[in-house]
Amino acid sequence: METTMNHQITSSKSQQLHVLAVDDSNIDRKIIEKLLKVSSFKVTVVDSGSRALEYLGLEENTNSTQFDDLKVNLIMTDYSMPGMTGFELLKKIKNSSTLKEIPVVIMSSENIVTRIDRCLEEGAEEYLLKPVKLSDVRRLKDSILKTENMGMKPMESNNRKRKRNDDRLPVLPSSLSCHINASMSPPASPQQPTPKLC
Amino acid sequence: MDAVSQLQRQFVEHATSLYREGYLDDQFTQLQKLQDESNPDFVVEVVTLFFEDSEKLLNNLATALQQESIDYKQVDAHVHQFKGSSSSIGAQRVKNVCVVFRNYCDEKNLDGCLVCLQQAKNEYLLVRNKLEALLNLEQQILQAGGSVPMIT
DSSP, X not given: OOOOOTTOHHHHTTSOOEEEEEOSOHHHHHHHHHHHHHTTOEEEEESSHHHHHHHHHHHXXXXXXXXXXXXXXXXXXXXXXXXXXXXXXXXXXXXXTTTTTSOEEEEXXXXXXXXXHHHHHTXXXXXXXXXXXXXXXXXXXXXXXXXXXXXXXXXXXXXXXXXXXXXXXXOOOOOOSOSSOTXXXXXXXXXXXXXOOO | OOHHHHHHHHHHHHHHHHHHTTSBOHHHHHHHHHOBTTBTTHHHHHHHHHHHHHHHHHHHHHHHTTSSSOOHHHHHHHHHHHHHHHHHHTBHHHHHHHHHHHHHHHTTOXXXXXXXXXXXXXXXXXXXXXXXXXXXXXXXXXXTTOOOXXXX
């Protein structure tokens, strides 16, 4: 069965972008959810990195046209969380063949240059300082829409939130080829796990 | 002057003084901007979460600082959380105490920590009372059929 990707250039404009937000603070979860909804995102909020991976694993296994609305277009995660930090979550996502294309944004109350650099080098799209503002979310939305519509790899775009002004970004081979990634294989498992909702 | 105008004026005075005296910062305004007809209690809900969270954190901090052998990492973790939540709702003075508090944790300075705990508690109680008064005025204005002035 051919997997229909919903990153097709023509359809992404009409679909609502789906964000998975990860934060251990109940107050911050409530706020980020509101910020995203007000900005017309579809939102799923979880309270830990492990739940995020659970959700993403679930989403990956139900990769058919019927479940397009589960597809995550952006992950926003807090940095300091007990258990799995946002950085660890970022690494796991970027090391996953099926999840690495999803842009990941780190949110943190701490403006630590070495931390920011480390996150960006590991593949984070942006590092946002908390408290996150509506203008941050709006800017993110524009950036994500642009990369989706133009089939560009997210790291090629030049809106990076950095505290330093040098060009130490790792350069990826530029690929203006179709954003549909051939390495994402259709679900092979004969048994689908029973969907568990967080 | 009719009741609604009077309430609105009180609201503006109260809110303005909260900003001027540093109890609240711009983040609180940001939260008010997020509130709309689909979720008219958003600010009240967030503030309520903050009150619940803060009381738990203050208790945890008191307990942690009473231990025979103090785990400063744990104390710092609580303060970090308190700093985060106060920052998220715009409770500036509470947040500022937390910044100093964390430094004392780094230094493992018990006296400093105890002083900060007391200050954090005081600032929290102050902002709680003022927020309750503010939100109360808001309620009264709405119930009287008026609209809540936006403080920018």
